[in-house]
Amino acid sequence: MTRSLLFYAAALLFPLPLVAILNTQLTDAARVRMVISLGLIAYCWWLAAILLSVRPTWLDRWVGLPQIYALHGSLGIAALVVAYLHIDNNYAHNMLARDVGNWAFYLSLGVAAYSILFMSGWLADRLLLVARIKRGLERLLDHRIAVWLHRLNLVAVALIAVHVHLIVQINRHLVFMIAFDLVTLAVLGVYAWKKWIAPDSFLTGTVRENRALNASTRQVAIALDEPSSRIRPGDFFFLRFETDGIPRERHPFSLTGDDQGLATFTIRQIGDFTRAVPQVPVGTRSRLEGPFGRFDGILKETPAQIPLVFIGMGAGVAPLLSLAAGYAGDRAITLLWSVHRDDDAYYRSLIEDFENANPDRFDAHIQVGRFTRDRLAALLSAEQIGKAQFVVVGPAQAVLAAQRHLRRLGVSHRRIHHERLTM
Template structure:
């Protein structure tokens, strides 16, 4: 914007609308960079926040592009058409992604959630990912749109900077998607067993060692050479703290995870990660403050690794909501941790979700007043428990959550 402002001689109002177009384009580029999951940024703010910013940039870019489109003008018919196609394409992809790939709407409305599950028969996750990638085509349209505008392309220094930003971002995306995976750690599936009615426990023996693994972390997995599942990346939380053999607890819910049971022992797995901020949050908190870990179903997985790491040194209250008694598949492991904790670990298991009266009678006054809460589970359940804890007097800054659908 500063470069164009220095070089261009258009009237102020026209410059303003051009600036809005540049802002929208730059935000689209930044959104693409965030979509590759920068691991260094994850350790600072967490992947959910990165995805949240990715989505908000897409929304705000549409707003800026709308004003730019309605109040700007161009003598080139092709430039106008490319701008219109890019705008309407971005709007369509945004609406699709908000409904199918985020929980902004469906996690807060049972009716919309039911409609999404019905439509997912056609719009499966892999198709949704490819539709979302149409943003790259839209960026190419807008890039060509700018190159056709005489009032813009006449400024050589500006165009060099504009192209440099574009090539750099697309280069980062191409490297991360097609070149960097060859450098990711590899492992072999050594077990894949059923736990309860709709959950599996999978162990992956790494070729090396996950040196940067922290308790509560998760990886994105891609199964190679398995005809049962696609090679799309999917996130799974690590259940223990063994850096050489990773164990994942997988809830079979979506179209991808329902087929995980067909993954055979010996299948090669590529892993991206680790990701997660739970451990760094715990280390930053008062050592005497209790930890309250609330897991729903397979959401207990990252909380179990946190329990394994801290049950002998921190006061921990683990609350685990399961659908049936058979789904409490880690009961024995929790009993072992409890016995070794020196009365530091308390475990409460509930058949069905915890209600407000359950939490009120289970949580101590110290936990409500000073505890650090970590909630993991399906999106709607996490949001519901977060609201419940807020009403009970737990401040928002002490509530940390991770949703099983990203």
């Protein structure tokens, strides 16, 4: 909680240095300075959103990638609101400055509307109609186009920088302009470093195995060139295969095991990237951005006597098996796995192995169809409902439903940790 507050506070206060410099330089009336500052705050929040988009792993370990993405999106929306107030209460004599600023605003507005629908799960995870529209449109626009459209925000930021340089009342203040340019170039430099230079230092490996678990799911094992001690149970990577026939963008997948030298992924084939995975031959070079994930950190902070309950839906069981591999034997674990059809329970024997190895401390239930509240009430003990830490992973709507059921059974939201497979 404290971490989240600090994280949000840091992002909200990100504009403060530039706003302070501007206000010490401007001699305008307070109202004028306030309206100009609104524009600067919006700009800085867009810059902060760009910084968050590089998803630094250290920040992920601190607050988690879902929080980073949530703040990234929230800052983008908040910046739009503040920018609107700036536009509505200001008057630019310079027509070009005004037009360039307006282009940036409307471009950001369009990208935000598009991103809320396609890039985030804010609406699609909660509204069935929106989810259907999204799925329909995704057949026309593949993920790569969605990502490039989202990057139009960079064009909007560049337009705003030009807008500021065109405003005579602002560009006459040299100290501010130097600070403004420094901050802008620093942020764009970090972004360029992330996209262009950082991939050279990502983990690399070779596909050792690529096999079908059933008709729609595959298991891909990548032997890392060097084992990584940073890999923790329940982590995930952004994966890219260096071969033709599959999109080159990196996509996130959870580890299924806890081996620090062999990264194993369970990949359900539902998108343009994942449908091309069967074409990836053994021996393909791979690049792995990460590891990301907070499950291990949370469980480490949990006292040993507290029971753990893992609830997985479909391929969401993958990180839970990774956690099971890391914690079975040391902790009392209950694994609940719901699958769509019986042949989707492709890890049944692996789970039975966990049960046989830890008969007193590992308990698993596999069922066809989602867990209802009544079913969860029957499967969970009073101790688990009152004390256990819950980890829930699966498709977004299933996770939200499971969270709802658990809360209604009396599980505090602070004890429910989740990962929604939206991205």
